[in-house]
Amino acid sequence: MNSSYIFSLILVIILCVVAYMGGNAEGLRLVFGVMIPYLAVFLFVLGFLRKVLGWAKSPVPFSIASTCGQQKSMPWVEQNKLDNPSTTFGVIIRMFLEIVCFRSLFRNTRMRFHKSTDGVKIAYDWEIFLWAGALAFHYAFLVVLLRHLRFFFQPVPWCIQVIEFFDGFFKMEFVGEVIDIGTLQIGLPGVFVSGLILLAAVIFLCLRRLMSPKVRYISLASDYFPLFVILGIAVTGIVMRYFAKIDIVGVKAYTMGLVMFKGTLPPENVGGIFYIHLFLVCVLLACFPFSKLMHMGGIFLSPTRNMTGNTREVRHVNPWNYPVKTHTYEEYEDDYRDKMIGVGLPVDKKE
Amino acid sequence: MSDLPDADEFIKIDHSTPSTGWMDTPAKIRPGMYCYASNYRSVEALGLPNARRWNPLDDDWQIPDNWQQIFLEGLQERLDKFRSLKIFMDICVRCGACADKCHYFIGTGDPKNMPVLRAELLRSVYRNDFTTAGKIFGKLAGARPLTLEVLKEIWYYLFQCSMCRRCSVFCPYGIDTAEITLLGRELMNLLGLNIDWIATPIANCYQTGNHLGIQPHAFKDMLDFFVEDIEEITGVNCEPQYNKKGADILFLTPSGDVFADPGTYTAMGYLILFQFLKEKYGLDVTWSTYASEGGNFGFFTSHEVMKRLNAKMYAEAKRLGVKWILGGECGHMWRVIHQYMDTMNGPADFMEVPVNPVTGTVFENASSTKLVHIAEFTADLIKNNKLDLDPSRNDNLSVTFHDSCNPSRGMGMLDEPRYVIQNVCNNFYDMPPSTIRENTFCCGSGAGLNAGEDMELRMAGGLPRANAVKHVHEKHGVNMLACICAVDRAALPDLMDYWVPGVDVIGLHELVGNAIVLPGEQERTMDLRMEPLPGMEDEADE
Numbered sequence: 018m019n020s021s022y023i024f025s026l027i028l029v030i031i032l033c034v035v036a037y038m039g040g041n042a043e044g045l046r047l048v049f050g051v052m053i054p055y056l057a058v059f060l061f062v063l064g065f066l067r068k069v070l071g072w073a074k075s076p077v078p079f080s081i082a083s084t085c086g087q088q089k090s091m092p093w094v095e096q097n098k099l100d101n102p103s104t105t106f107g108v109i110i111r112m113f114l115e116i117v118c119f120r121s122l123f124r125n126t127r128m129r130f131h132k133s134t135d136g137v138k139i140a141y142d143w144e145i146f147l148w149a150g151a152l153a154f155h156y157a158f159l160v161v162l163l164r165h166l167r168f169f170f171q172p173v174p175w176c177i178q179v180i181e182f183f184d185g186f187f188k189m190e191f192v193g194e195v196i197d198i199g200t201l202q203i204g205l206p207g208v209f210v211s212g213l214i215l216l217a218a219v220i221f222l223c224l225r226r227l228m229s230p231k232v233r234y235i236s237l238a239s240d241y242f243p244l245f246v247i248l249g250i251a252v253t254g255i256v257m258r259y260f261a262k263i264d265i266v267g268v269k270a271y272t273m274g275l276v277m278f279k280g281t282l283p284p285e286n287v288g289g290i291f292y293i294h295l296f297l298v299c300v301l302l303a304c305f306p307f308s309k310l311m312h313m314g315g316i317f318l319s320p321t322r323n324m325t326g327n328t329r330e331v332r333h334v335n336p337w338n339y340p341v342k343t344h345t346y347e348e349y350e351d352d353y354r355d356k357m358i359g360v361g362l363p364v365d366k367k368e
Numbered sequence: 369m370s371d372l373p374d375a376d377e378f379i380k381i382d383h384s385t386p387s388t389g390w391m392d393t394p395a396k397i398r399p400g401m402y403c404y405a406s407n408y409r410s411v412e413a414l415g416l417p418n419a420r421r422w423n424p425l426d427d428d429w430q431i432p433d434n435w436q437q438i439f440l441e442g443l444q445e446r447l448d449k450f451r452s453l454k455i456f457m458d459i460c461v462r463c464g465a466c467a468d469k470c471h472y473f474i475g476t477g478d479p480k481n482m483p484v485l486r487a488e489l490l491r492s493v494y495r496n497d498f499t500t501a502g503k504i505f506g507k508l509a510g511a512r513p514l515t516l517e518v519l520k521e522i523w524y525y526l527f528q529c530s531m532c533r534r535c536s537v538f539c540p541y542g543i544d545t546a547e548i549t550l551l552g553r554e555l556m557n558l559l560g561l562n563i564d565w566i567a568t569p570i571a572n573c574y575q576t577g578n579h580l581g582i583q584p585h586a587f588k589d590m591l592d593f594f595v596e597d598i599e600e601i602t603g604v605n606c607e608p609q610y611n612k613k614g615a616d617i618l619f620l621t622p623s624g625d626v627f628a629d630p631g632t633y634t635a636m637g638y639l640i641l642f643q644f645l646k647e648k649y650g651l652d653v654t655w656s657t658y659a660s661e662g663g664n665f666g667f668f669t670s671h672e673v674m675k676r677l678n679a680k681m682y683a684e685a686k687r688l689g690v691k692w693i694l695g696g697e698c699g700h701m702w703r704v705i706h707q708y709m710d711t712m713n714g715p716a717d718f719m720e721v722p723v724n725p726v727t728g729t730v731f732e733n734a735s736s737t738k739l740v741h742i743a744e745f746t747a748d749l750i751k752n753n754k755l756d757l758d759p760s761r762n763d764n765l766s767v768t769f770h771d772s773c774n775p776s777r778g779m780g781m782l783d784e785p786r787y788v789i790q791n792v793c794n795n796f797y798d799m800p801p802s803t804i805r806e807n808t809f810c811c812g813s814g815a816g817l818n819a820g821e822d823m824e825l826r827m828a829g830g831l832p833r834a835n836a837v838k839h840v841h842e843k844h845g846v847n848m849l850a851c852i853c854a855v856d857r858a859a860l861p862d863l864m865d866y867w868v869p870g871v872d873v874i875g876l877h878e879l880v881g882n883a884i885v886l887p888g889e890q891e892r893t894m895d896l897r898m899e900p901l902p903g904m905e906d907e908a909d910e
């Protein structure tokens with residue numbers, strides 16, 4: 018598995034080439050511009066639903082919260098309501114922090130052996146980089162995704178414009194700084210930080226996977242694949258925005274055509290790079306339900322996090338609970354009655 | 369222990385990864401790291417599948433010809449019954465956050481002891497037979513067929529997991545390898561692949577009521593022994609009641625406390641506490657010889673065996689007509705009680721919401737299951753000033769506290785035992801925060817792995833715990849490791865001897881028993897181990 022990244026890398030490159038050629042081939046524009054996107058969305062929606070419904074179909078027989086803090090006990094013992102919630106509200110807050118802040122990942126530590134004068138000590142240092150990288154990656158991805166919604170709405174909803182405003186907020190300073198050092202960059206379109214952060218974070222996650230021996234050892238080809246696909250998406254996106262300066266108005270007409278089911282083709286002048294971008298997005302969407310990316314849905318349903326910890330206070334019901342064979346007291350007394358009577362233990366039946 | 373390397377040698381653990389990928393690195397079952405195969409008589413006693421003689425070192429494990437079918441159908445059934453399993457099989461992103469959180473990985477350096485890889489061993493089979501991606505892309509999607517070699521590898525590493533849940537604390541999705549291990553062991557049991565350190569205790573427990581196979585008369589004899597010792601030490605007779613109908617409270621504790629040091633001293637502590645409360649407040653507690661086991665090795669076997677053994681607790685409470693149940697110090701016992709018992713064998717509507725008859729405190733947090741932990745009970749007594757305590761009797765001890773995995777991560781009882789310790793002794797020092805409370809490290813011997821033949825595994829797995837003890841031993845002169853678990857009391861003394869000589873192990877209620885001033889007691893010169901109390905060295909000699 019140590020070199021499984023090579024396979025994913027080659028596969029993604031092949032996908033890029035296929036898309037590039039497809040986009041430049043007159044007759045395949047309909048396939049790559051319209052049919053594949055519809056197919057991808059279809060697979061995504063159907064696959065996602067199937068997976069989540071499949072999970073939901075299996076019951077949660079036992080309430081197995083991982084209790085990560087002080088339980089609710091006597092009133093004078095301070096309960097950790099976040100990490101060991103006893104109310105639905107507490108669970109909601111716990112889940113919210115997991116999903117929005119990756120709270121468990123925030124706890125991450127790194128184990129280290131170090132030799133000191135009095136022998137070997139094991140230290141556990143706080144390790145924040147995975148958390149920071151993961152958070153940067155996911156939020157950048159989210160913002161980029163939301164910004165793209167402008168292609169699918171006419172008029173563009175105000176909330177997307179607000180996101181764009183804040184995402185582009187840094188452009189003044191950025192351009193300002195660049196001007197200070199004297200380069201002519203004024204003609205650049207406004208810079209969106211999200212795209213750059215996404216790129217940086219994906220590169221970080223790729224490098225981490227490749228460089229950290231442990232993580233590399235556990236990585237499968239299917240772990241590198243989404244990272245490379247997203248890397249490809251980010252790179253082509255950035256190239257189109259800042260360098261190739263694509264015909265945005267034309268693209269919008271095309272995307273609105275998809276929304277209205279008009280089957281409009283992408284504009285003639287977008288070039289192969291647009292098809293790579295689009296095709297990789299389609300691949301990501303289509304693979305999503307069949308890959309680990311389903312952690313997006315699974316995190317909501319994880320029984321160690323979304324249950325209360327007060328299981329002695331509120332009885333949890335197992336829908337498939339069934340009677341089992343036990344060794345009853347009567348049988349036990351039959352087995353040991355004489356011995357029990359011999360030492361004066363009370364018995365139910367004296368024979 | 370004779371085969372064990374020196375502690376200094378041992379600590380040169382290699383955490384580098386092999387040059388071959390994990391799927392291409394076959395597991396080698398190595399003496400010192402595995403437990404002996406289940407005795408067929410024990411397997412038979414519970415009517416579990418495929419009772420026979422077998423040996424993990426043999427090539428032929430003598431499993432049925434259609435073992436793959438049994439395993440995969442068993443997996444399908446469990447996927448349909450446990451959402452946890454389905455989700456944990458699907459959503460791991462292999463971020464590696466859990467990797468160095470497992471004490472077995474830290475102590476052995478074996479990459480398959482990283483929780484993520486331990487789970488991947490089974491997950492790879494799941495992908496192969498149950499997922500679209502695995503069926504199409506095979507190894508590239510992390511799938512591999514279930515061969516005999518794969519089965520043996522899964523078995524080997526399922527029995528190198530102590531189901532401690534430390535990994536689940538750090539996983540961003542709460543993936544709980546303990547849950548995967550439990551269900552994986554269920555699959556192994558379908559093929560008759562249990563270990564004897566589990567199979568024989570559960571067979572004993574089924575028949576006699578406790579893991580050690582102590583029959584009722586012998587159980588009473590053993591407690592009589594403690595009564596005599598306590599009388600010698602305190603001058604007070606602490607004779608308990610047995611199987612008493614109409615008692616207020618039924619007391620259940622792991623049989624390890626009745627059987628072996630230093631657990632026996634904890635049992636003496638219980639007897640002293642109950643005697644004190646009986647004399648002063650008329651507390652009416654009974655022990656049971658039928659439900660004479662608090663622990664439940666069924667939990668390390670399958671949900672069904674767990675339920676079969678656990679059923680005795682409520683059955684006995686109902687037969688005796690008690691108001692509620694008090695539970696002694698044991699780790700996994702409390703995971704079962706806290707998270708499984710009520711669901712499996714409840715509702716316990718024949719009992720009352722537990723009220724401490726001495727203080728009047730209503731234990732709201734136990735209102736449905738009706739089991740109160742003795743640390744909660746004692747903390748409540750101390751908080752309400754109901755105990756006469758002389759903590760100076762523990763002044764020769766400098767104590768730290770080992771949070772057992774299950775009361776920490778499967779219950780959350782963290783402050784109550786600390787409160788009790790701080791009231792019964794004067795010198796208490798916690799270990800570093802990354803090694804206690806919800807971050808606590810396993811003793812290395814949990815989930816049925818505290819056998820003699822896997823001593824190397826146990827010493828390796830216990831290293832992180834021992835290392836933290838060593839830290840407070842050197843820094844604060846800690847010489848006593850307190851705990852609330854019978855497996856700990858059996859396992860930690862070996863671990864301390866190996867890694868931190870000079871630190872001994874004690875149960876919480878032994879400390880309590882030493883400190884309680886019984887009504888009418890003689891001047892004590894000895895502690896419960898019959899060693900001189902601080903300042904009494906001369907008197908005790910006489």
Ligand code: HEM
Pocket residue numbers: 115116117119122147150151152154155158222223226240243244310312313314316461462463540
């Ligand atoms: C509710 C939504 C989501 C949550 C809470 C979430 C959370 C997480 C967390 C905690 C990690 C582990 C840290 C890491 O390895 O970076 C992770 C990894 C990952 N997530 Fe998400 N995620 C969500 C949605 C998504 C979506 C929509 C994508 C789509 C592209 C995605 C792609 C990834 C990838 C590719 C990784 C692995 C990173 C690596 O290989 O290092 N996530 N996610």
Ligand code: SF4
Pocket residue numbers: 459460461462463464465466467483484538539540541542543
């Ligand atoms: S922390 Fe969770 S998601 Fe990450 S590798 Fe471990 S089990 Fe998988």
Ligand code: SF4
Pocket residue numbers: 469470471472481482483486528529530531532533534535536545546549
């Ligand atoms: S439950 Fe404990 S022993 Fe098992 S893999 Fe997780 S950390 Fe290791």
